[in-house]
Amino acid sequence: MGEFLARNAEALVRSIGVHLFYTLVSVAIGFVLGLGLGILLSRFPRQARFILPLLSLFNTIPGVVFIGLLFLVLHIQPATVLIALSIYATFPILKNTYAGLSSVEGQYIEAAKGCGMSPIQCLVRVELPLALPTIIGGLRMSTVYTVSWAVLAAMIGQGGLGTFIYAGVSAHDNGLILLGAVPAAILAFVLGSLVDALQRRAVPRGMRKGGGDL
Numbered sequence: 001m002g003e004f005l006a007r008n009a010e011a012l013v014r015s016i017g018v019h020l021f022y023t024l025v026s027v028a029i030g031f032v033l034g035l036g037l038g039i040l041l042s043r044f045p046r047q048a049r050f051i052l053p054l055l056s057l058f059n060t061i062p063g064v065v066f067i068g069l070l071f072l073v074l075h076i077q078p079a080t081v082l083i084a085l086s087i088y089a090t091f092p093i094l095k096n097t098y099a100g101l102s103s104v105e106g107q108y109i110e111a112a113k114g115c116g117m118s119p120i121q122c123l124v125r126v127e128l129p130l131a132l133p134t135i136i137g138g139l140r141m142s143t144v145y146t147v148s149w150a151v152l153a154a155m156i157g158q159g160g161l162g163t164f165i166y167a168g169v170s171a172h173d174n175g176l177i178l179l180g181a182v183p184a185a186i187l188a189f190v191l192g193s194l195v196d197a198l199q200r201r202a203v204p205r206g207m208r209k210g211g212g213d214l
Contacts, residue, residue, distance in 0.1 A: 019160040022150040030089025038097025059091045071156050081153040089142045096138025100131025140195040147188040
């Protein structure tokens with residue numbers, strides 16, 4: 001076992017780095033898009049009732065299919081993976097942002113307006129802080145999911161821990177499968193724990209809650 005790990009150590013470290021790069025960049029892009037779109041939809045709740053189910057329907061498209069379609073357009077390049085992962089990473093954050101902002105009680109908004117706050121000030125100082133636990137819950141889901149989705153990058157030859165998994169499946173080698181699957185699981189746990197730590201620091205204890213989805 002030691003010899004097996006030593007033989008694959010360099011490739012493993014490189015694959016973890018690629019996998020982490022895909023995950024962090026995609027989640028960062030997804031967070032910006034999800035937060036912005038969630039805020040936008042919260043301003044138009046009537047339209048959101050129709051748009052969110054359509055987005056949920058799109059989210060049911062298997063990642064393998066979506067990356068395959070992007071591959072036909074963009075061919076083999078990291079942008080294919082990043083675009084696909086960023087779009088998938090957007091959904092949990094978008095839904096939780098909308099849910100969090102929609103759950104803010106009207107009395108707080110009215111009180112803010114009564115204090116002379118503009119709509120932007122009300123959003124930044126009142127609504128977003130109250131919605132923060134739900135938003136961070138969406139960020140956690142997005143992060144953990146993206147770690148698993150990033151495995152698909154290997155399907156089009158773009159590296160990551162999926163390289164070992166696909167190679168192991170093709171060669172019927174359980175060792176290679178575990179060499180990709182175990183670090184991916186650890187990576188998901190570590191990144192999820194970091195988001196939990198962020199929530200503990202950013203959100204008062206009485207406001208913390210899980211990442212409920214719509």
